[in-house]
Amino acid sequence: MADTNLIDIYIMGERHRVPDSLTILQAFEYAGYKLIRGVGCRGGFCGACATVYRLPGDYHLKFVLACQTRVEPDMQLTMVPFYPANRSTYRLSELKGEAKEVLDLYPEMLRCLGCNTCTKSCPQDIDVLGYVSAIVRGDLAAAADISFDCIMCGLCVSRCPAELVKHNAALLSRRIYGRKLAKKSAHLARRREEVTAGKFMADLAGLKKQSKDEMKKRYAERDIEKGE
């Protein structure tokens, strides 16, 4: 790689020299770790690589995803690849779809102190306190909306003085919202019935019999709906 600049970083206290172009995840690997924990998607979607670090002379803790963050000189870091999280027992199909069911299953949400540490520790920059408050208020639409980009990394749980596992409560809120509260799609219900009634079977059977050339012609002539 052109212009490699080597810097020192401290992985769980141990010094390593690594190119400054790497992500934290790549720096672990460059240093020689073959990771099993602390890595999943490598693309910012799975929350496996939650990482905490400090820079010299700065008392603030920083919270990031190792796969999405470039190394900085003298960072002191550790991954938090797992954090104990309780999950209530439920079957969504047996819930009524009421907002209070989230609080019934996660009553500890009411213990939130409103300190906002969770928001400060979210690598996705989610307004975590915002969705916790929405759950407490019983506004599942807001809770679902605010928490939507949560990748369930658990960093907000690790820092919460009230010990709340809010990402699981948010997940339940979204599932209740998706199943019960979101407005239903009439066209989807209609199409499901049509498929069950076998409405498209004959058309498809006909298409399946077409030769490759017939199919090509049909494809070339298909009309394309306008718009994005």
Next chain:
Amino acid sequence: MSYPSNMQDSLNLVVASRERRMSETFPRATAEAKDELLKGFHPDYRAETFATLRVGPNSGDRTPRELADLLEADSTLPEVDSLKSNIQNPDHDCDILIIGGGGAGCAAAIMADDAGARVMIATKLRLGDANTMMAQGGIQAADKDNDSPAIHYVDVMGGGHFANTPDLVEALVTDAPEAIGWLEDLGAMFDKNPDGSMKTIHGGGTSRRRMHTARDYTGAEIMRTLRDEVRSRDTIRLLEFSPAVELLTNDKGAVTGAVLLNLNLNRYSVVRAKVVIVATGGSGRLHYQGFPTSNHYGATGDGLVLAYRAGAHLAFIDTMQYHPTGAAYPQQILGQLVTEKVRSIGAQLVNSEGEQFIFPLETRDVVASAIIRECQRGKCVTTPTAVQGVWLDTPMIEIHRGAGSVKRELPAMVRQFGRHGIDITKEPMLVYPTLHYQNGGVEITADCATNVTGLLVAGEASGGVHGRNRLMGNSLLDVVVFGRRAGVVAANQAKERTGDLQLGLAHVERWRRDLQQKGLGSEVKSPLLLPDYTRKAS
């Protein structure tokens, strides 16, 4: 300034031409022009990067060298004799063993559990560490009034270059509306209009707007929903960090279980099952032809290796999908996916001179070829780390759809680039094709059956649904449709299968003899399980 100075001149040309381009539509390519692009520039046509298989059911077929090496490799297991006592005393017994806890595996588990089967999932890392979690753009289903499964069928066939297996395409398009409804019943949240109708958009190669989205976290939304449903059923047993390293067979060659390796403890365990479903996904981490990849860490093609060794026939393993828009800058996110949705909602592809060169929603293989051509003829930008790319003009979306639309529709993308100081609402992205999807896999029927008794396959590990090129949004659909089917079929088969469940490794011994006979070395072992990136600088 977020882009380095050597890229600024070209960036200025993009900005200068934007207003004019806003009203320009680049014409769609003719069938001949597409053909020419593919043959001239698509990586699948670089013959020297392929090898011909010398052992196993697909002997004589071509596949990328990296995959051929693993398909022709030796088992990672020690001498079979040394394992006899382990194998005779299985650690786990179940009706259905599902190998792979991604979208297809979880869908299968839920359906099989519904049918009363005793289900076990064994997966490589955590449940949901999978390509399904990473899908951004959307999932197709013909559920609008101006659309139909038949119209969807024609799109799928055209996208796959008419090579797809018709029965599989029929199943895919017919089950699609039910798949969406099922996901919603499980609590998945799709983007909707105020009247409750689905917000649907186009994807590459679609003739109707049938792409359903959940912001640009569509796969994550599906995966976390399925995962939570699996976790809420204490009847489903789950083993994480426990990849399968070999299938087990009875004396007739039917599959009866698998050997797992606990990655934390480095210990084998043995599972006996009446039916095994392989749902291990793709192989982007094999980095065919040295391409970067959009895939998750565990996408190493293990399922193909295990099934092949047990005698399963593979299909379409000579074609891989290179997604046209992988990130080319910054280096830290090289190869990570820039979702097709960016083009679906109005961003154009622009070369270093600020000009369009392809209709943005041609099928992926065509767009990728066009970008490679642009770079080969020098109309690209080169980054400080010597990576080439062309521009994807995201600020157009804001102008088209209004301020705030990029952040609303593409929060993951805004975040991903924002973390490296690039504001995609104001500046374009630099992109180049990235290794994205395994078009082929284990050959299956519409019931997910293979030519090996007791072995079903679903999802990206299977082959035939997408022919030679998959369309965006049909893979998430594939994993839900065929995952569900596999679960139902497996539960039925498990009821019928009562005897013949001895566990053995005769197929591995036979494989080793075959390798020896053909004079093939045994230095390479497979499945790979995880790529080795240690001590490498990128």
